Amino acid sequence: MQLQTPYYLIDKSKLLQNMEKIARLRELSGARALLALKCFATWSVFDLMREYMDGTTSSSLNEVRLGHERFGKETHAYSVAYADYEIDEVVSHADKIIFNTIGQLQRFEKQSSGIIRGLRLNPGVSSSSFDLADPARPFSRLGEWDMAKVEPVMDMISGFMIHNNCENGDFDLFDRMLTAIEEKFGPLLKKANWVSLGGGIHFTGDNYPLTKFAERLKRFSGEFGVQVYLEPGEASITRSTTLEVTVLDKLYNGKDLVVVDSSIEAHMLDLLIYRENAKVHPNQGPHRYMVCGKSCLAGDIFGEFDFPNELNVGDRISIQDTAGYTMVKKNWFNGVKMPAIAIRELDGSIRTVREFSYADYEQSLS
Numbered sequence: 001m002q003l004q005t006p007y008y009l010i011d012k013s014k015l016l017q018n019m020e021k022i023a024r025l026r027e028l029s030g031a032r033a034l035l036a037l038k039c040f041a042t043w044s045v046f047d048l049m050r051e052y053m054d055g056t057t058s059s060s061l062n063e064v065r066l067g068h069e070r071f072g073k074e075t076h077a078y079s080v081a082y083a084d085y086e087i088d089e090v091v092s093h094a095d096k097i098i099f100n101t102i103g104q105l106q107r108f109e110k111q112s113s114g115i116i117r118g119l120r121l122n123p124g125v126s127s128s129s130f131d132l133a134d135p136a137r138p139f140s141r142l143g144e145w146d147m148a149k150v151e152p153v154m155d156m157i158s159g160f161m162i163h164n165n166c167e168n169g170d171f172d173l174f175d176r177m178l179t180a181i182e183e184k185f186g187p188l189l190k191k192a193n194w195v196s197l198g199g200g201i202h203f204t205g206d207n208y209p210l211t212k213f214a215e216r217l218k219r220f221s222g223e224f225g226v227q228v229y230l231e232p233g234e235a236s237i238t239r240s241t242t243l244e245v246t247v248l249d250k251l252y253n254g255k256d257l258v259v260v261d262s263s264i265e266a267h268m269l270d271l272l273i274y275r276e277n278a279k280v281h282p283n284q285g286p287h288r289y290m291v292c293g294k295s296c297l298a299g300d301i302f303g304e305f306d307f308p309n310e311l312n313v314g315d316r317i318s319i320q321d322t323a324g325y326t327m328v329k330k331n332w333f334n335g336v337k338m339p340a341i342a343i344r345e346l347d348g349s350i351r352t353v354r355e356f357s358y359a360d361y362e363q364s365l366s
């Protein structure tokens with residue numbers, strides 16, 4: 001029997017392909033890989049991911065707790081800003097804490113003295129093509145820029161986090177930016193024991209030169225005497241998941257449109273934020289449709305795609321590549337039915353691990 005849509009379907013055998021590349025990179029480079037929970041935190045597949053990755057990194061108290069309790073291994077805590085009322089609990093779940101500013105480091109010096117501490121640096125260059133997601137944008141609050149200010153607090157920290165790659169599948173660009181980091185922060189890096197180079201590097205992509213990447217990381221590690229960490233989010237889970245939806249209605253308004261039982265605003269919010277199209281495979285055939293979400297937002301549109309056959313009410317569509325920044329961002333706008341989460345196990349069997357009901361909607365409000 002087919003599961004009722006909408007649901008996210010995580011395919012473990014596809015996830016495994018990314019995991020094997022991560023494991024290979026770790027082996028070749030000596031770098032450690034931490035899953036960025038902000039991108040993907042569906043803990044039902046952590047049993048598989050744990051075998052191939054070193055732990056997790058986080059952006060809040062909730063994430064660091066989830067990483068500690070559900071993934072285990074190394075747990076990095078980072079947040080743009082911690083509140084007084086949460087810092088003790090954050091520290092209790094982490095084995096490293098990375099502060100975003102010197103101000104936060106000094107404020108929480110006492111509470112964090114029992115674990116390894118680091119600071120986020122901002123090199124002022126990034127690979128982002130979106131102002132919205134560019135950590136090095138003008139007046140950015142993400143990390144410290146000024147070496148002269150960092151020098152005096154070096155006795156409080158043993159490492160750094162530098163996240164400036166965004167959706168970067170270009171090794172040469174990564175290489176150039178790392179060289180810029182070496183030139184800008186070299187003297188500080190020499191004093192560090194570890195450096196996390198953040199996420200945003202698409203090294204699990206098909207044509208990415210994994211060996212060259214590993215060599216570059218190894219050289220960086222050797223030159224500065226640091227343990228390198230990476231924080232792959234998207235690279236860990238890319239192409240592992242689909243969002244399965246059903247056509248609810250058809251209409252023609254100058255174009256052929258179909259309305260499906262999901263919503264980009266509620267279930268794939270980043271498409272809306274970054275004004276991108278969803279992906280449908282193979283996106284070929286003589287029948288072109290604009291696939292629309294069912295929320296009331298006029299621009300709730302997955303995109304226009306080509307299909308081999310005419311679409312009819314009841315037909316199913318698989319939206320591709322829907323693991324990253326989807327399940328962690330989904331919301332109850334319009335009260336649209338929340339997609340269930342299902343897993344295709346390595347033996348091909350499919351099991352639903354979570355369904356959401358009216359009670360979940362009601363309890364998200366009061």
Ligand SMILES: Cc1ncc(COP(=O)(O)O)c(C=O)c1O
Binds near residue numbers: 039166201
């Ligand atoms: C500090 C940090 N680490 C890791 C990531 C994960 O990035 P990605 O999912 O692009 O690999 C992000 C994304 O914003 C980030 O800000």
